[in-house]
Amino acid sequence: MPELPEVEVIRQFLNNQILHKTIIDVIVHNPKSFQGDPSLIKHQKVESFSRHGKQLSLHLSNNITLLFHFKMTGQLVCVHRKKTILGHPTPTLNNQPLPNKSTRINFKFSDGSTLYFNDQRKFGWVKALTPADLLEYQKTLGKDLLDPSFTPNYFKKQLQKSSRSIKLVLLDQTKFAGIGNIYANDALFLSGIHPQTSANSLTSKVATKLYRHLLDITRESISHGGSTAKDNKYIHPDGSFGSHQYHFRVYQKEGEPCLQCSTCIERIKIGGRSSFFCPSCQRLI
DNA sequence: CTTCTTGTTACTGA
DNA sequence: ATCAGTAACAAGAA
Numbered sequence A: 001m002p003e004l005p006e007v008e009v010i011r012q013f014l015n016n017q018i019l020h021k022t023i024i025d026v027i028v029h030n031p032k033s034f035q036g037d038p039s040l041i042k043h044q045k046v047e048s049f050s051r052h053g054k055q056l057s058l059h060l061s062n063n064i065t066l067l068f069h070f071k072m073t074g075q076l077v078c079v080h081r082k083k084t085i086l087g088h089p090t091p092t093l094n095n096q097p098l099p100n101k102s103t104r105i106n107f108k109f110s111d112g113s114t115l116y117f118n119d120q121r122k123f124g125w126v127k128a129l130t131p132a133d134l135l136e137y138q139k140t141l142g143k144d145l146l147d148p149s150f151t152p153n154y155f156k157k158q159l160q161k162s163s164r165s166i167k168l169v170l171l172d173q174t175k176f177a178g179i180g181n182i183y184a185n186d187a188l189f190l191s192g193i194h195p196q197t198s199a200n201s202l203t204s205k206v207a208t209k210l211y212r213h214l215l216d217i218t219r220e221s222i223s224h225g226g227s228t229a230k231d232n233k234y235i236h237p238d239g240s241f242g243s244h245q246y247h248f249r250v251y252q253k254e255g256e257p258c259l260q261c262s263t264c265i266e267r268i269k270i271g272g273r274s275s276f277f278c279p280s281c282q283r284l285i
Numbered sequence B: 001c002t003t004c005t006t007g008t009t010a011c012t013g014a
Numbered sequence C: 001a002t003c004a005g006t007a008a009c010a011a012g013a014a
Helices: A004-017 A131-138 A152-160 A166-171 A181-191 A204-223
Strands: A023-028 A046-052 A055-060 A065-069 A074-079 A103-109 A114-119 A125-129 A266-270 A273-277
Touching (some): A004 A055, A125 A131, A166 A181
Antiparallel strands (some): A046 A055, A055 A065, A074 A114
8 A cells, every 4th residue: 555655754854764774684485575686785885775656676786676566565674783681682562572463574684683574464565676677667657746857738638638527537557656545535525526537638727736735645554654545554664653654535435524515525445445535525537 | 145335457348 | 348246366454
């Protein structure tokens, strides 16, 4: 469930915690979670981080990239070795020992710290990719929401190309990368757009409004450290929680009063996924 | 026990 | 070509 803001916050944490550290060992507990040759990344230094949509990249000194996708329940937890009078105590996450039941991979660093990739449902993955493989792999991803080339005009052009519902188009990672269910629902609410509206029927003015809300809400969530919602397992790499869930407008608020008009928030399925909206503020054109 | 939930890919049939 | 619908993946909650 980590979407763009959550992955961006993870990127920022890791940039403070493991930049320039050297990986000395990789322990793969669940083979399906790690694709590629683990030996490719041993004894390599973490040189930089980047993010494209919901995917996080760690660029290593031998030009190999470790590409992460967290899907619904993936976590990265970084634990620093702290020597005490008793030696090296067991690493913990919220007072539970690590690795835990959901730990799929450990990355050990030369300074004694460990990065745990936890993923309850095993949908997430890590890939060790060469530059050519990375390019090949990411070529189907659309422009990242925070990329300067993701302009209002580009956004509107993409919407014009599709008669599908705006909700489905927002979630289409080949058009623009990073929008997930949380931010699609809330941006449509803030823009007064019913999620079943055809993408190509939005007026230029309304599309511009939606563009602005998408970016605003993304930046707002990043400043709140992302969303640790009811069902997701999102946490920061130091074990702390995000707080944007306290700022949801309609997401996961079925049956609650609309913030603007007190009408009951409804939930419908679009493309098999839950969509939350206010039937009064978001009218179908 | 069954049903539902999630993001993404793969597949089907219209 | 373009789309809607659905199964698959996996684990846990209700």
